[in-house]
Amino acid sequence: MIRITEQPSKYRHLETLRIDEITASINKEDKTVALAIEKALPQVNALITSIVAKLKTGGRMFYLGAGSGGRLSVLDAIELPTTYGVEKGLVNVILAGGAEHLIEALEEKEDDAAEGWVKLQEASISNKDIVIGISASGSTPFVLGALKGCRENGITTGCIVSNPGSVIAKHADLPVEVVTGPEFITGSTRMKCGTAQKMLCDMISTTTMIQLGRVEDNSMVNVKLINNKIIDRSVKMLMEKSGMTDYDEAKKLLMAAGSVKNSLNNLLSIK
Template sequence: MVRLTEQPSRYDDLEKKTVDELIRNINTENKIVALAIEKVLPEIGKLISAIERQLKNGGRMFYLGCGSGGRLAVLDVIELPNTYGIEKGIINVILAGGVQNLVFALEEKEDDEIEGWNSLQKENISPKDIVIGISASGITPFVLAALKKCRENGIPCGSIVNNPNSLISQYSDFPIEVITGPEFVTGSTRMKCGTAQKMIFDMISTTVLIRLGRVEGNRMVNARLINNKVVDRSVRMLMERNPQITDYEFAKEVIKKCGNVKKSEQYLKEQGWLSS
C-alpha cells in the first residue's frame, strides 16, 4: 500500500525559510484539504446516513482512534451534550490509552491490538451501534484489530483514513479515504490529515444532530445553559422566535426555569402565553 502521508514534503530547507514563506506555504497546503473532502462527499453522506439510522433505532456511535485523530474526535464529542442537549453516551470516543489520558498523548498505544476491542466490549457494543475508525495511515493496529472484531460480530463500521486502498477501509462498511497528500513537515499528520479529520467530524456530528431534530431553523434550540453567554443567546433566541415576548427579564426567567429554548416554548404554550 502506498502511504502518501509518509512521502517527502513538497518543500525543503524549511529551516532556511522566512516566517512569511513558511506560513504562506502552509496555507497553500491547507487549501488542498477542503478540495480533497469535496471529492469524498458522497462517501461522507453514506456514513452519516448509516449513523442516523443506528441512532434513530436506539443505537450509539463510537469513534475509535489514537494520536491526533483520536484526540480531535474527543474534542468534537465533548461539545455535543451542551451544544445540542443530547444525553452523554449517545456519541462516544474510544481513545487509545483512554480519554482520561488525553493530554498525555500515549502514542505507543496505537500498536495495541487488544485494547480497542476490549474497550468496546466494556461499553456493551452490539450490532445496534456503529463504530468509526480513525487512522491517517490506514493501518493503525489499534483501529484495524478492533474493526476486524466488529466485522466478526456484525457491528457496522465506518472509517476515516488519509491513504488510498488502506487495510482499514477493507474492514469498513462505510470507508472514507480523504487524500490530502504529503504533509508540509514530512510525516506530520497532525497537519493536513488532522485538519481533514476535524472538518469531517464537524460534518458528521452537526449533520447527524440536525437530522435528529436538535436544531430548528439554524438555531441551537436545545443548547444547555452552561454560562452567561449561552443564557443571553438563548433569551434573545426565544424573543426573536416569538416576537410577542418583549420583556427580556421575563424571557430570562422562563429560560432559566426550563433549561433551553425548546422547553421554554413548550412551557409558554402550556401556560397560554404562546399559541400552539
C-alpha cells in the same frame, strides 16, 4: 498500499525559509484540505445516513482512534451534550491509552491491536451501535483490530483514513477516504490530515444532530444553559422566535423550562 501521507514534503530546506514563506506555504497546503473532502462527500453522506439511522433506533456512535485523530474526536464528542442537549453516552470515544490521558501523547498505544476491541466490549457494544475508526495511515493496529472485532460480531463500522486502498478501509462497511497528500513536514499527519479529521468530525456530528432534530432553523434551541454567555444568547433566541419583547420575562421563562425548545413548547401549550 501507497502511503501518500508518508511521502516526502514538496518543500525543502525549511530551516532556511523566512517566517512569511513558511506560513504562506502551510496556508497553501491547508487550502487543499476542503477540496479533498469535497471529493469524498458521497462517502461521508453514506456514513452519516447510517449513523442517523442507528441513533434514531436507540443505538450509539463510537469514534475510535489513536494519536491526533483520536484526540480530535474526543474534542468533538465532549461538546455535543452541551451544544445540542443530547445525553452523554450517545456519542462516545475509544481512545488508545484512554480518553483520561488526552493530554499525553501515548503514541505507543496505537500498536496494541487488541485494546480497541476490548474497550468496545467493556462499553457493551452491540449491533445497534456504529463504530468509526480514525487513522491517517489507514493501518493503525489499535483501530484495525477493533474494526475486525466489529465485523466478526455484525457491528456496523465506518472509517476516516488519508491513504487510498488501506487495510482499515477494507475492514470498514462505510469507508471515508480523504487523500490530502504529503504533509508540509514529511509524515507530520497532525497537519493536513488532522485538519481534515477535525473538519470531518464537525461535519459528521453537526449533520447528525440536525437530522436528529436538535437544531431548528439555524439555531441551537437545545443548548444547555451552562454559563452567562449561553443564557444571554438563548434569551435573545427565545425572544426572536417567540415574539416576546421583555428580556427579563423571557429569561424567567427560559430558566424555568431549561432550554429554548422547551420554552417555545410551553408557550405553544398556553396558546
